[in-house]
Every structure is written in C-alpha cells, then in structure tokens.
Amino acid sequence: MRLHALATQFMHVVEAVGSADDLALAMAAITAEIGFQFFALTHHVDIVAASGSAIRLHNYPAQWADYYDGNALGVSDPVHRASHVTGIGFCWSRMPFMIPLTAADRRMLALGRDQGIGDGFTVPANVPGEARGSCSFANQAGRPMPDTTLPLAQLAGNFAFEAARRLWSTRGHLPVPQPRALTDRQRDCLLWVARGKGDWEIAIILGISEETVARHVRDACERYGVNKRTLLVIRALFDGTLTFTDLFSR
Amino acid sequence: MLHVLQSAARPASDAVLRAMFAARKSVFVDLLKWDVPVLDGAYEVDQFDDVHATYLILAEPDGTHLGSARLLPTTRPHILDSFYADLCEDAPPRDADTFEITRFCLDRRLTAGERRQVRDTLVSALVEHALATGISGYSAIAEIGWFQQILAFGWRCMPLGLPRVINGTMLAALRIEITPETPSLLESGRATSAALRVDRRVAA
Numbered sequence: 458m459r460l461h462a463l464a465t466q467f468m469h470v471v472e473a474v475g476s477a478d479d480l481a482l483a484m485a486a487i488t489a490e491i492g493f494q495f496f497a498l499t500h501h502v503d504i505v506a507a508s509g510s511a512i513r514l515h516n517y518p519a520q521w522a523d524y525y526d527g528n529a530l531g532v533s534d535p536v537h538r539a540s541h542v543t544g545i546g547f548c549w550s551r552m553p554f555m556i557p558l559t560a561a562d563r564r565m566l567a568l569g570r571d572q573g574i575g576d577g578f579t580v581p582a583n584v585p586g587e588a589r590g591s592c593s594f595a596n597q598a599g600r601p602m603p604d605t606t607l608p609l610a611q612l613a614g615n616f617a618f619e620a621a622r623r624l625w626s627t628r629g630h631l632p633v634p635q636p637r638a639l640t641d642r643q644r645d646c647l648l649w650v651a652r653g654k655g656d657w658e659i660a661i662i663l664g665i666s667e668e669t670v671a672r673h674v675r676d677a678c679e680r681y682g683v684n685k686r687t688l689l690v691i692r693a694l695f696d697g698t699l700t701f702t703d704l705f706s707r
Numbered sequence: 708m709l710h711v712l713q714s715a716a717r718p719a720s721d722a723v724l725r726a727m728f729a730a731r732k733s734v735f736v737d738l739l740k741w742d743v744p745v746l747d748g749a750y751e752v753d754q755f756d757d758v759h760a761t762y763l764i765l766a767e768p769d770g771t772h773l774g775s776a777r778l779l780p781t782t783r784p785h786i787l788d789s790f791y792a793d794l795c796e797d798a799p800p801r802d803a804d805t806f807e808i809t810r811f812c813l814d815r816r817l818t819a820g821e822r823r824q825v826r827d828t829l830v831s832a833l834v835e836h837a838l839a840t841g842i843s844g845y846s847a848i849a850e851i852g853w854f855q856q857i858l859a860f861g862w863r864c865m866p867l868g869l870p871r872v873i874n875g876t877m878l879a880a881l882r883i884e885i886t887p888e889t890p891s892l893l894e895s896g897r898a899t900s901a902a903l904r905v906d907r908r909v910a911a
Contacts (some may be wrong), residue, residue, distance in 0.1 A: 461796035461868055468865060544852020545877045583852075584859045586823070587903045608869035611851060612879070619858040623895075626902035697819050 460609045463490055467613055471620040480620055481514055487613050488516075492603030493594035495574065498621050500588040501537040512590055512621045521572035535562040540581035540591045546611040548602055549577045549595075570598045578607055580614025584622070592618050637680045639698055646673040651690045651704050709832050710764040726772035727764050728752055730814050738815065755809070759783050763832050765825055773817065774825040776833060777810040781846060785809075787867075787880055791848055794880035796868040804843040808833065808883075811847075830860050831893060837885040844884050851877040861896015862889050 467487045474480045480498075488496040497515035515522065525534075539547060539555045549566075552558060558566075569575075575598030582590040592614030596602075603610075639647065649659040656674070660667040678684060681692045693699040710723050728750035735741045735751055746752045761778040779785040781800050785807040788799040811829070813822050837845065849857055851870050858864055863884040870879040 459796070461866070464866055464869065472863070544850070546851075581852075582855045584855055584900070584903070585819075586900065586905070588905050608871065611870050611877075612866050615851075615854045615858060618855060622859065622903060623899055626899040 460606060463487075464609050464612050468616050471616050474620055474624070477514055477621075477624055480617070480624060481516070484514065484617055485516055487617075488594055491594065491606040491610050491613065493578075493596050493610075494600070495577075495593075495595040496617075497593045497595070498590075498617055499593075500590040501534070501540075502588050511588060512618075512625045514621060517595075518573045521569060521574060524568070524572070533561075535566065536577070536579050536593060537589075537591060540579050541583075541589055544581055544583065546578055546580040546607065546614060548607075549579065550602075573597045575599060576602055578602070578610050580611055580618070582615065582618035587622075590618055590621075636682065636692070636696075639677050639680060639693070640673075643673045643677040643680075644693075644698060646670050647677055647689065647693055648699060648703055650674060650686055651693070651699055708766055708768055709828075710762070710766060711836060712762040712764065722770040723764050723766050723772075724762070725750065726766065726770055727762065727775045727812070728756075730772040730775065731810055731812050733815050734812050735810070755779055755785065761806070761836075763829065763836060765829055765832070772814050773821075774813045774829045775810070776808055776812065776829060778806040778836075778845075779809060781805045781807055785846075787846055787848055791873070791878065791880065793873075794848065794868050794871060794878060799880075800844070800846045800867070800882060802843075804841055805882075806837075806842050806845055808845045808847045827893075827897065830862075831890070834862070834885060834889050834893060838887065838889070842885060844882050846880065846882050848878055848880050851879055854879060854881075857881070857883075859896060859900060861892045861894070861899065863892065 467483065470483045471480065474483060484496045484498065488494070495515070495517050497517055499513045499515065500511035502511045517525075535552055535556065535558055536549060539549075539552045542555055547555065574595050577593050577595030579591050579593040582592060594610050594614070645663060646659055649662060654662065656667045656670045659670045663670070674686065674689070677693075678686070678689050681689055683689050683692060690699070694701065712724065728746070732745055732749060732751035735743060736745055743751055744753055755777070759780055762775060763778070764775040765773040767773065780803075781788070782803055785799075786809055787795065787807055788801065792799050813825055813829075817825060833845065836842070846867065847857075863886075864881050865884070867880040867882055870877050872878075
C-alpha cells in the first residue's frame with residue numbers, strides 16, 4: 458500500500474477510537490506496518506507519581522516497563538529530553554548530537570538494549586501549556602531502521618498523540634493548585650537571583666536593603682511552596698514568570 | 708474587533724492592513740527569518756497580497772494588530788501549488804470552495820495568555836468565515852513542530868501527503884475540513900486543552 462494511503466487510513470482509525478484499548482490496537486497495527494515492533498505514547502512525567510492523569514500507552518516488554526517505572530525514568534529519559542530540543546521526529550542514534558548524554562543515560566540505553574529495546578524513532582508532541590509528550594517507535598537491537606517509512610511514523614505519531622489527548626482529557630485529572638502570582642518586586646529580586654547574584658549584590662542593584670531582598674525571595678518561595686532558590690527559579694521559568702530571554706538580556 | 712477585508716486596495720482599512728503587514732514583517736522576517744520580500748524596510752508583502760486575497764484581522768478598536776491570517780483562493784496560483792506541490796500526494800487542492808490559509812500571524816507584543824486567546828479567536832473566526840461564505844475546507848502548509856498544536860484545536864485535519872524536509876525545515880501539507888459540526892469540534896478541543904493544562908501561565 459502506498460504510504461500516504463496507509464497514513465490516511467490510520468488517521469481515520471484513530472479519529473474514531475473510543476478507548477485506550479482501541480488506540481493500542483490501532484497503534485500496534487501501524488507500528489508493524491511501518492517496520493517497528495514497539496510503540497510508546499507518553500506524557501513526560503513520573504508516571505507512577507502522576508497516577509493515571511498522564512498519557513501512557515505502550516507495548517514494550519513488561520520487564521523493561523517495570524524497571525523504567527520503578528526508577529521514574531519518565532522524567533530523566535534521554536529520549537524525552539532530546540524530544541524537548543526539537544519539534545521534529547528523530548532517530549535515537551542522533552541523540553548524542555542533540556543533548557549531552559550522561560554516564561547514567563548510556564547505562565540506561567544499554568540496559569534497554571539488553572531488555573529488547575534497541576534503536577527507535579521519537580516524535581515530540583508539544584502542546585503549549587500541557588505536559589510535554591512524545592510518540593516513540595522502537596525495535597530490538599539489530600533490526601534495521603525503516604528509513605523510508607519515517608515520514609509516515611512522524612504523522613502517525615502526531616495523530617496518535619492527539620487521539621490520546623482526547624481520550625485522556627476525559628479521565629479524572631487532578632487539578633494542580635495554581636501558585637499566587639509574584640509581586641513585581643519579588644519578580645525583580647528573583648530575576649537577579651536567576652542571574653546568579655547574592656542578596657548583597659541584589660540589594661545594591663535594586664537600591665534596597667539586603668534584608669528586604671531576603672524577605673522578597675523568602676515570600677516568593679512561599680508562594681510557590683518551595684524551599685530552595687534553585688527550585689524557585691525553575692518554577693518561575695516553567696510558568697513564564699521569568700523567561701530565558703530575561704535572564705540573558707542585560 | 709474582527710475585520711474581514713476582501714481586497715488590499717480598500718483605503719478605509721489602510722491602517723488595519725498596514726499594521727498587519729508590519730506585524731507580519733516582525734514575525735516572519737525578524738523572528739522566523741523567512742526569506743520573503745519586505746517593502747520600505749517595514750512591511751512584509753508578497754506577490755499573493757493582491758486583490759484576490761482575503762484577510763481576517765483581529766485588531767484593537769484603535770487599529771492595533773493582534774492577529775491575522777490571509778486566505779488565498781485555490782483556483783488561482785497559491786503557495787501550495789506554486790512552491791510546495793511535492794508535499795501533496797495527489798495534485799494540490801484546487802476548488803472554488805477550498806481556500807489556503809497562509810501567514811497565520813499572532814502579534815509579538817502579546818503575552819502568553821493573550822496569544823492563546825487571540826489564537827483561539829482567530830481559529831474560530833476562520834471557521835465562522837468559512838461557514839458564512841460556503842468554504843468547505845482550508846488547505847495549509849505547516850512546519851511539523853506546529854502540527855501537534857494545529858491538531859489540538861480539535862477541527863478535523865487530514866494530511867495531503869507525507870512530510871518532507873525542504874530547505875532544512877520539515878513541512879507538511881494538510882486539509883482542514885469545515886462542516887457545520889466544526890464549531891462544536893473546536894469547543895471540544897478547548898475542553899481537552901483545559902483538562903490537560905498543567906499550568907495556566909505557561910508560554911503559548
């Protein structure tokens with residue numbers, strides 16, 4: 458069958474799926490058609506901690522899935538991290554050129570190979586405001602990458618993730634409590650914290666006392682419910698209170 | 708305020724059009740580095756900005772640009788058939804009731820929350836315009852990084868062919884079907900987004 462006809466057929470199928478089981482069946486079928494053995498459709502969160510509200514559908518070997526969950530790899534998985542630096546599907550063999558791989562990453566990839574997951578192709582799925590996600594297709598080590606069908610894998614990944622979004626949105630989603638917005642002065646202080654300044658330096662830059670700076674930062678921590686400055690900066694960057702552009706423009 | 712302008716040669720809407728061309732220059736040339744012509748160093752205007760183009764423009768009452776899109780009739784030369792026919796498995800769509808969405812543009816001055824609001828309003832305006840004028844479908848070319856977002860609006864999309872890497876960018880052509888059900892699909896799409904949103908202040 459021509460690839461595009463196959464794509465169109467798959468789109469019609471996933472459009473009509475009414476349950477996660479239906480979607481899993483459709484995924485297994487298209488995965489085989491495009492030359493892969495395994496698929497994984499997932500939000501990039503700690504699946505065990507997220508308890509059902511996050512998308513997760515796969516046909517990976519059970520042993521590997523247990524190990525993966527047990528070690529909360531959904532958060533640190535290098536495949537997931539790599540999918541955050543591109544909007545386009547990529548082969549796992551390209552990861553070393555996309556993100557720095559740590560020794561633990563290499564161990565994890567090697568272990569995955571031992572457990573039956575060799576090379577794969579991952580389609581990043583990013584909808585602004587939502588947890589990032591992806592759709593991966595994989596083979597056991599030694600099977601060739603089906604290069605000619607990768608454009609179809611790209612489309613299938615995008616459509617499958619959209620189908621999963623629709624299915625999962627109707628499940629009981631635990632609302633995340635929203636932090637109170639920072640005051641402008643708290644944000645000013647935080648900006649300089651993020652740029653690496655200490656309280657004394659910030660006090661001089663902003664023309665206020667060191668104690669006042671400390672209090673602003675403490676209050677900001679309280680609003681986010683965190684107790685470390687590093688966490689505070691990360692949370693503020695994540696929700697858009699600070700942007701990377703703020704940090705680097707002087 | 709929504710302006711639907713059928714022709715670039717209407718003096719009364721000069722200010723709104725000029726603001727749109729300036730916003731397009733800011734987004735497509737300055738930000739996205741597209742290699743497209745610029746007029747007077749300030750306005751992004753190309754060969755398709757002629758009397759056949761229709762513009763949907765969201766603007767403040769004083770004319771300040773918020774968001775806009777350009778619609779080209781597919782019965783005349785348009786971008787998909789002129790430059791990217793390879794993205795279509797069959798011949799590019801060419802029907803009186805199919806229009807091509809191009810230059811979907813959200814103003815750079817908007818905050819993340821405003822962007823999302825303007826984006827949703829513009830998408831709804833596109834659907835309402837189609838239903839009011841007998842358009843049954845839109846064709847569009849999307850960078851693959853945007854594809855997930857376009858699908859997430861909830862309307863019915865079908866790929867016109869497989870994605871391809873062209874000049875270093877992976878592009879895909881798609882058809883967006885417009886039927887009387889489309890407005891309720893958009894509503895479901897928004898409900899899905901609201902249910903999955905992890906942070907209401909994250910950048911759009």
